[in-house]
Amino acid sequence: MQYRAILAISAILLAIAACNSPNSKAKAPSAEEPNETQDALERGNEIAFEAQGALMSQVSSALQQGGTQYAIGYCNLKASGIADSIGALHNAQIGRIATRNRNPNNYLKNATDSAAYQSFEQAMAAGTTPEPVLKEVDGERYFYKPIVLKMEACLKCHGTPGKKVQKETLEALAKTYPNDKALGFEIGDLRGAWKIKLE
Ligand code: HEC
Numbered sequence: 001m002q003y004r005a006i007l008a009i010s011a012i013l014l015a016i017a018a019c020n021s022p023n024s025k026a027k028a029p030s031a032e033e034p035n036e037t038q039d040a041l042e043r044g045n046e047i048a049f050e051a052q053g054a055l056m057s058q059v060s061s062a063l064q065q066g067g068t069q070y071a072i073g074y075c076n077l078k079a080s081g082i083a084d085s086i087g088a089l090h091n092a093q094i095g096r097i098a099t100r101n102r103n104p105n106n107y108l109k110n111a112t113d114s115a116a117y118q119s120f121e122q123a124m125a126a127g128t129t130p131e132p133v134l135k136e137v138d139g140e141r142y143f144y145k146p147i148v149l150k151m152e153a154c155l156k157c158h159g160t161p162g163k164k165v166q167k168e169t170l171e172a173l174a175k176t177y178p179n180d181k182a183l184g185f186e187i188g189d190l191r192g193a194w195k196i197k198l199e
Contacts, residue, residue, distance in 0.1 A: 040134050040198055044143025047090045048132075048194040054082045060153070068156050069172040075157070076103065091199045096147070098192030102173070102182035106192070112137050116144035117193060124148075124190050145194040149185050158185045 058080055062071035077083040083094045099117060101107045108114050112135045120130035123146075130146040149155075155164040157173065161183055165173075173180055185191055 037134055040141055040143065041132060043090070043092075043198060044134065044145065044194075044196050045132060047086065047092050047094065047196050048143070048145045050090075051077070051082055051086050051094050051194070054086060055080070058082070063153070063156075068166065068169045072157065072169070072172055072176065093197040093199070095195045096192050097144075097195045098182065100181040100185075101192070102177050102180050104179060112142060113144075113195065116142075116195075120144075120146040120190055120193060130190065141198045143194070143196040143198055145196075146190060147192045147194065149187055149189050149191045152187070154191070155185065155187070158182050158191060160184050160186075 055075070055077065058074050059071050062074040074080060077094065077096065086092075087094045096106055097108050097113055097117065098106055099108060108117055116133050116135055119133055123130035130148070132143065132145040135142045135144065149158065157165060157169060159165050161170050165183060170183075173183075182191070
């Protein structure tokens with residue numbers, strides 16, 4: 001009896017040990033990871049979509065209300081409260097980055113920003129659609145989504161001076177953004193990217 005009991009226990013222990021063997025452990029993450037990445041990408045896309053929608057409706061109603069110069073004051077994500085409200089709703093930090101930035105705070109901040117941005121620029125140069133990417137740094141996850149200029153309305157403030165951007169708009173922009181690099185764009189250009197820290 002006793003011998004059998006020992007055998008049975010050893011069998012159970014062996015089974016447990018097998019479950020924890022490096023082999024079975026190695027399988028688990030590779031089976032789960034794609035889903036996790038997919039989920040994070042979907043979450044990032046959803047947040048970017050909402051923030052974009054909120055910003056667009058705010059800027060377009062400001063354009064209708066008071067014209068281009070007036071609307072300039074409604075393009076900052078933080079001042080408008082959009083970054084905070086949508087960020088709090090989704091437990092995320094929402095921002096935008098660009099190499100040709102208007103707001104000095106929106107320039108790329110680190111190697112991860114640069115790597116993500118470069119992947120967008122490379123896709124653009126190759127004539128393909130740049131795709132969102134997820135980056136992990138020190139256990140933190142960052143979602144990046146390219147912003148390609150698609151609407152004529154964007155050119156009122158980001159197009160070629162004198163041609164699409166009126167003199168009064170240029171003057172108003174220069175007051176708040178003396179180092180503005182976000183002019184001279186055309187439809188189809190990469191204007192910037194959403195950068196969203198998923199918490
Ligand atoms: C009324 C003028 C105006 C219009 C129209 C406008 N923008 Fe902007 N945009 C600005 C201003 C002002 C900023 C700087 C906001 C800030 O202080 O963060 C800005 C910033 C940005 C940024 C962040 C990077 C940077 O340069 O600081 C992106 C990306 C951007 N705009 C894309 C667009 C797109 C895409 C459209 C069209 C859907 C658009 N903008 C329409 C005025 C405008």
